[in-house]
Amino acid sequence: METIEALILRLTEARGADKSICPSDVAHEMGDPWQRHLTPVRQAAVRLAKAGRIEVLRKGKPVGNLDEVRGVIRLRIAIQKMEAEGADS
Numbered sequence: 252m253e254t255i256e257a258l259i260l261r262l263t264e265a266r267g268a269d270k271s272i273c274p275s276d277v278a279h280e281m282g283d284p285w286q287r288h289l290t291p292v293r294q295a296a297v298r299l300a301k302a303g304r305i306e307v308l309r310k311g312k313p314v315g316n317l318d319e320v321r322g323v324i325r326l327r328i329a330i331q332k333m334e335a336e337g338a339d340s
Contacts, residue, residue, distance in 0.1 A: 254295075255277065255281070255288075255291055255292055255295040256295050256298065256299055258277055258280055258281070259277055259292070259295055259296055259299055259305060259326060260299070260304060260305070260328070262276060262277060262280070262326075263305055263326055263327060263328040264328050266327075266328070267328070268327065268328050268329075268330050270327070271308055271325035271326055271327040272325065272326050272327075273325055273326075274289060274292045274293055274296060274324060274325075274326060275289065277292045277326075278292050293320065293324070296324070296326050297317050297318075297320060300314075300317050301317055303329055303331070304328075304329055305326050305327060305328055305329055306326070306327045306328075306329055306330075307320055307324050307325075307326060308324060308325040308326070308327055309322065309323070309324055309325075311325075
């Protein structure tokens with residue numbers, strides 16, 4: 252089974268650096284009841300953002316303090332990650 256982190260990366264990479272996904276998109280992929288997956292998805296997203304793999308967005312802008320993420324967020328693949336993969340191709 253795919254880890255939450257791997258699922259987030261797969262979905263954000265598929266969407267591209269100019270678009271974002273909702274944490275509920277990830278939770279829906281994990282199965283029903285999808286709502287129970289939201290907290291683990293948000294926690295995994297923060298870990299990935301701290302590692303520089305994705306960006307956590309609020310109102311379209313990257314969240315500054317990842318330890319205090321609250322409210323509606325979206326997830327986007329980190330631009331530098333997409334650029335690095337493009338250079339490898």
